[in-house]
Amino acid sequence: MTTEKLEPLKGHITPVRTVQETRPTFEFGEAYVAQIATRSASQVIKVLDSKYPRQTDQYPTNHLRRFAKYDALPAHLQEQLGPIADEERENVKKNTLFVLIPPPLPEREHLCATLAPYTPAAVASSTKAEGGDGNCNNGDDVRLLTTRIPLQPPLSAAQAEKWTKELWPITFNPAAPRGMVAPPPQLLRHVMQSIAGSSSGPGPGYYISLARKVAREAEESGRGRGVGCVVVDATGSSSKPVIVAVAGDARYAYPCPVQQDTEEESSPQRPNIREQEKRGPESHATMRAIEMVASQLRAASSSEHEQSSAGKPPTLTPPLTPLESEYYNTSHRSAGDADAASVPGYLCTNLDLYLTHEPCLSCSMGILLSRFRAVVFARKGRLSSGGLASEEVPNNSSSREKQDSAPDAHAQTPQEAGDEEKMSNQRQRNYYGLHWRKELNWRALCFEFVEDDETGNIDDNDHDSGGQNDDDVFNA
Numbered sequence: 001m002t003t004e005k006l007e008p009l010k011g012h013i014t015p016v017r018t019v020q021e022t023r024p025t026f027e028f029g030e031a032y033v034a035q036i037a038t039r040s041a042s043q044v045i046k047v048l049d050s051k052y053p054r055q056t057d058q059y060p061t062n063h064l065r066r067f068a069k070y071d072a073l074p075a076h077l078q079e080q081l082g083p084i085a086d087e088e089r090e091n092v093k094k095n096t097l098f099v100l101i102p103p104p105l106p107e108r109e110h111l112c113a114t115l116a117p118y119t120p121a122a123v124a125s126s127t128k129a130e131g132g133d134g135n136c137n138n139g140d141d142v143r144l145l146t147t148r149i150p151l152q153p154p155l156s157a158a159q160a161e162k163w164t165k166e167l168w169p170i171t172f173n174p175a176a177p178r179g180m181v182a183p184p185p186q187l188l189r190h191v192m193q194s195i196a197g198s199s200s201g202p203g204p205g206y207y208i209s210l211a212r213k214v215a216r217e218a219e220e221s222g223r224g225r226g227v228g229c230v231v232v233d234a235t236g237s238s239s240k241p242v243i244v245a246v247a248g249d250a251r252y253a254y255p256c257p258v259q260q261d262t263e264e265e266s267s268p269q270r271p272n273i274r275e276q277e278k279r280g281p282e283s284h285a286t287m288r289a290i291e292m293v294a295s296q297l298r299a300a301s302s303s304e305h306e307q308s309s310a311g312k313p314p315t316l317t318p319p320l321t322p323l324e325s326e327y328y329n330t331s332h333r334s335a336g337d338a339d340a341a342s343v344p345g346y347l348c349t350n351l352d353l354y355l356t357h358e359p360c361l362s363c364s365m366g367i368l369l370s371r372f373r374a375v376v377f378a379r380k381g382r383l384s385s386g387g388l389a390s391e392e393v394p395n396n397s398s399s400r401e402k403q404d405s406a407p408d409a410h411a412q413t414p415q416e417a418g419d420e421e422k423m424s425n426q427r428q429r430n431y432y433g434l435h436w437r438k439e440l441n442w443r444a445l446c447f448e449f450v451e452d453d454e455t456g457n458i459d460d461n462d463h464d465s466g467g468q469n470d471d472d473v474f475n476a
């Protein structure tokens with residue numbers, strides 16, 4: 001149909017950085033450090049591990065040294081030990097070690113009682129005279145120090161060195177998985193190549209262009225805002241990418257039950273009135289696309305589909321426009337794809353989503369909960385109400401580095417300098433970077449599509465892109 005003539009947009013995709021990359025925060029916890037006899041080291045490990053099993057999911061410990069010698073202790077721990085006479089110092093260096101007890105911390109008294117047999121004094125006295133009071137020690141002799149420790153591995157050798165000097169000896173492993181912080185480089189490269197497409201086949205420029213067409217259709221029909229999206233299966237059984245569904249915004253498609261009497265003359269030019277009759281995020285393009293995928297999977301994997309949909313109240317699932325119907329009716333997904341996708345119980349495993357706008361918080365969570373592989377949105381469609389970006393649009397190629405050291409150095413472009421209100425408005429934007437948060441149980445690759453004519457700044461006068469205008473803030 002008409003989509004044949006679609007002109008792909010010229011541009012490229014660029015990874016959306018994660019909040020952990022743009023605003024690295026490090027959590028610290030309290031830990032104990034106990035002085036023990038060097039010769040008891042291996043027993044101490046056994047006892048500690050059996051009495052206080054490590055919870056490495058919550059408290060990773062690979063970056064923390066387990067033992068430290070006196071000389072390797074940070075100054076504040078040496079101070080906690082108190083002054084040591086010169087003749088004693090050699091003895092301490094030679095015969096004692098310091099062991100780290102990371103969180104979750106045991107009861108202090110319980111820990112002391114556990115470690116009592118292994119303190120230098122106890123070991124010394126038990127070897128001096130058998131039956132010495134070493135093993136009857138109630139823990140009073142245990143030297144227990146406290147320190148803060150980083151709960152995540154360091155991101156650089158310099159950071160490891162700093163922590164080692166100030167907190168506790170830390171190891172830096174450049175090969176350690178940083179999957180919580182950012183997508184592993186190999187995965188990022190692989191998906192980026194897959195999305196960029198071959199020179200002959202459709203690429204992101206094509207899909208974003210199609211999404212814009214869907215968006216126009218939604219807006220011109222009066223059913224919704226000018227937001228559209230395209231769902232692509234680039235990893236299915238077919239050798240080339242397949243468009244699984246397209247959906248436009250439909251927030252005005254069904255009158256809100258409470259607001260049915262609102263005047264008909266409300267128009268996109270009067271968003272304040274239209275906003276009153278809009279539906280919620282379930283009518284946003286992303287949620288509708290996910291619902292279409294679900295509906296296709298139901299149809300492909302079950303013959304009960306027709307029965308179950310009969311007699312139900314109308315939902316936003318059915319395609320509303322010619323374009324939506326075109327892709328909805330032509331389900332290219334085989335039953336095999338449907339099975340493969342539905343086995344883990346998630347709808348959009350391995351699918352990619354292309355959007356005209358940055359999705360709102362609800363849709364961003366919907367993207368994660370249905371487990372898309374990747375999401376690509378047009379940089380021109382960044383919204384202050386969006387949930388995926390994690391930083392300002394860089395002003396130029398070097399500004400990302402600048403922002404690392406000066407998070408507030410933004411919005412200093414000449415055309416914005418005179419517009420204080422707009423600047424303060426922009427500063428209020430929260431950057432959630434929801435696509436890759438360590439506290440969520442699914443992470444999706446996320447890219448911005450940057451058109452060739454973009455200088456890096458979002459043009460605030462670009463009405464087609466919408467959203468960036470202060471008087472036109474909306475959720476996509």
Ligand SMILES: [Zn+2]
Binds near residue numbers: 362
């Ligand atoms: Zn939304």
